[in-house]
Amino acid sequence: MVQFFLTAGCDSVGHAVRKSLLAAAWFVFLTFPLMVIKVNTIENTVVWRWENMGYVAVSIFLGSFVWRWLLARKELKEDNANEETSAEKLLTKVQSHPVLKYSALAVVALLAGLYPQVFDLYQTNIMISCLVYIVLGLGLNIVVGLAGLLDLGYVAFYAVGAYAYALCNMHWDIGFWYMLPVGGVLGTILGVMLGFPVLRLRGDYLAIVTLGFGEIIRLILENWGDVTMGPSGISNIDRPALFGVKLGITDSTIYMYYIMIGLLVFTIFCVNRLQNSRIGRAWLALREDEIACQAMGIDKVKTKLLAFALGASWAGMAGVVFAAKTTFINPASFTFWESAIILSIVVIGGMGSIRGVIAGAIILILVPEYLRDFAEFRMLLFGAIMVLVMVFRPQGLISAKRKIYKYNDTNTAGAANE
Amino acid sequence: MNNPVLNVKAVEKDFGGIRALDDVDLVVHNKEIVALIGPNGAGKTTFFNCITGIYTPTGGDVLIDPTAEGNPRRINGKKPNVVTELGMARTFQNIRLFPSMTALENVMIGTHCRTKSAVWGAISRNKATRREEQAVIDRSYELLKLVGLEKYVNDLATNMPYGKQRRLEIARALATDPFLLLLDEPAAGMNPQETLDLERLIVDIRDQFSISIMLIEHDMKMVMSMSDRIYVLDYGRMIADGTPREIAENPAVIKAYLGESDD
Ligand SMILES: Nc1ncnc2c1ncn2[C@@H]1O[C@H](COP(=O)(O)OP(=O)(O)OP(=O)(O)O)[C@@H](O)[C@H]1O
Ligand SMILES: [Mg+2]
Numbered sequence: 001m002v003q004f005f006l007t008a009g010c011d012s013v014g015h016a017v018r019k020s021l022l023a024a025a026w027f028v029f030l031t032f033p034l035m036v037i038k039v040n041t042i043e044n045t046v047v048w049r050w051e052n053m054g055y056v057a058v059s060i061f062l063g064s065f066v067w068r069w070l071l072a073r074k075e076l077k078e079d080n081a082n083e084e085t086s087a088e089k090l091l092t093k094v095q096s097h098p099v100l101k102y103s104a105l106a107v108v109a110l111l112a113g114l115y116p117q118v119f120d121l122y123q124t125n126i127m128i129s130c131l132v133y134i135v136l137g138l139g140l141n142i143v144v145g146l147a148g149l150l151d152l153g154y155v156a157f158y159a160v161g162a163y164a165y166a167l168c169n170m171h172w173d174i175g176f177w178y179m180l181p182v183g184g185v186l187g188t189i190l191g192v193m194l195g196f197p198v199l200r201l202r203g204d205y206l207a208i209v210t211l212g213f214g215e216i217i218r219l220i221l222e223n224w225g226d227v228t229m230g231p232s233g234i235s236n237i238d239r240p241a242l243f244g245v246k247l248g249i250t251d252s253t254i255y256m257y258y259i260m261i262g263l264l265v266f267t268i269f270c271v272n273r274l275q276n277s278r279i280g281r282a283w284l285a286l287r288e289d290e291i292a293c294q295a296m297g298i299d300k301v302k303t304k305l306l307a308f309a310l311g312a313s314w315a316g317m318a319g320v321v322f323a324a325k326t327t328f329i330n331p332a333s334f335t336f337w338e339s340a341i342i343l344s345i346v347v348i349g350g351m352g353s354i355r356g357v358i359a360g361a362i363i364l365i366l367v368p369e370y371l372r373d374f375a376e377f378r379m380l381l382f383g384a385i386m387v388l389v390m391v392f393r394p395q396g397l398i399s400a401k402r403k404i405y406k407y408n409d410t411n412t413a414g415a416a417n418e
Numbered sequence: 419m420n421n422p423v424l425n426v427k428a429v430e431k432d433f434g435g436i437r438a439l440d441d442v443d444l445v446v447h448n449k450e451i452v453a454l455i456g457p458n459g460a461g462k463t464t465f466f467n468c469i470t471g472i473y474t475p476t477g478g479d480v481l482i483d484p485t486a487e488g489n490p491r492r493i494n495g496k497k498p499n500v501v502t503e504l505g506m507a508r509t510f511q512n513i514r515l516f517p518s519m520t521a522l523e524n525v526m527i528g529t530h531c532r533t534k535s536a537v538w539g540a541i542s543r544n545k546a547t548r549r550e551e552q553a554v555i556d557r558s559y560e561l562l563k564l565v566g567l568e569k570y571v572n573d574l575a576t577n578m579p580y581g582k583q584r585r586l587e588i589a590r591a592l593a594t595d596p597f598l599l600l601l602d603e604p605a606a607g608m609n610p611q612e613t614l615d616l617e618r619l620i621v622d623i624r625d626q627f628s629i630s631i632m633l634i635e636h637d638m639k640m641v642m643s644m645s646d647r648i649y650v651l652d653y654g655r656m657i658a659d660g661t662p663r664e665i666a667e668n669p670a671v672i673k674a675y676l677g678e679s680d681d
Contacts, residue, residue, distance in 0.1 A: 273540055278539075279540050284516065294502075295472070296507075296528050297531030298527070298530050298531070405555045
């Protein structure tokens, strides 16, 4: 840090110190009535806690100074853009060595496989919800990250999947395994239904309409009591049965965990193949430049609808899993807050990056879970993480890398030119 | 075989009260290089937008006949992607590449409307899909080589030098397999040497692919030396057309370019 300021010149150091001093003074002034003065109402005396003033001044000064240093460093870095972080470098390195890559994969698989054996039920449950959010994130990633369509109502498809399973299970006793694909199909249909009216919209307008769509679905669930049981929700939903055998809580949680791992692997497999295909490239082109994309012969309507439909199908499946896992659902589980969380997972993780979405979900779902002890500070920390990531890594934790294609260098077309 | 591949008749375009194109006629024959020139704001880009479906003309007809066999087809109001599928590909005056995709991928996008693999193919990666994918990659690489960008295959488009980006746009348009290539100021921002190379490239493309080329250009030296015919647009009206020599001597053109100072 000192070295950095030495190279950056005394001028900027002086500037940073002055600004930080100013910030410290301002905060001392603002927090004075709260931190320093304490009125003891019983004895009618005023206690002056001057030492608090010192703490505020020093911590704000240091905080402001570090903040400035980080910002300056970031600006310096932007000159040589595209620089990878050390984590990304490590990932690239591991990926380029087949031996390293497969042993890393094996370690991850082993850890994932042993998790419910090593940890208790509570931890396994948390991990299941984390996995659900990874799948949701990967689904939304198709719409937002790849196709660039800002969708704030994604939770609607999740809700439809969950309610579809809950209702079919309640009325006709249809099992989890039948409803999992049905949930996906329902999501797809609903995705196309939402896609049609918003084809012409982009950016903010699209965001507002999809937000409204999400709220409409939630309000329907809340108010159409005859069918959806209203705000009281549906309980006693069956957990998935293993070859027709109903399991106890512990076993079925572990079973659920493995189902989620399976669904996640399936999702990663599909999304990875999709994003490096003709369709995936069309989505990217649509995201990058809509007019050029159309001018290059890509049907905008088809491409958008496909993104909405495929993205929604994973939300539908995740919804079925969610209903089976919690055995109780009500509209409160499908508020805008959920959409916002899923979107944050995609944006903070890295738009269009599978590894990014996984990292994003782990941070945004597991961290608040383990911070439960800090109660009210939990959301504060959550917000702080979001702000920090957006300021210092706007492209997300792990940014998407483009695939390197292997071409055959034949000498036919270019011949006439040489 | 002497039918025009593109025949534009009395095309008009109004923007609110402004008439950007007024009664514009233009034809392009097979394997011709046709230039469209005119002062700034004359309506050249608007003309391109009207015939490629980005705007719908207010009036008139845009007829195409890819095989020049004498059965033209009206394409007014068709969507841009349909026009491209029918065989007219374009570049943009203010470069519109896909910035965070690689040069190769940019060209690969151009092949989209000539390929078929869909969701199931993408996920299963069956034989047909793999074959198609490899053909797309190889063809795109060849096109990159043709425009001299093999060095930049895996570079992001946004990181490429300006002149190279213009060439990449040409390769991308060629990937759509057009019968008519429309270039909007391809030499803008290039130095004289680059312009000369570009001129050679464009003529090469015409000869090698046997396609027609229409370009908007401000560089008179380039226009005069490479075009078969030139159209001149001024305030939305076509004021002249003819061979480079005829245009150079046309008093109306000289007036439009030099302003009406004397008399
Ligand atoms: N979308 C639009 N809405 C309103 N007016 C427009 C629009 N597009 C173009 N114009 C107007 O139409 C006229 C022709 O513009 P155009 O871009 O076609 O000119 P140009 O010949 O390509 O000029 P340049 O050589 O500067 O590229 C201009 O007066 C322009 O302001
Ligand atoms: Mg123009």
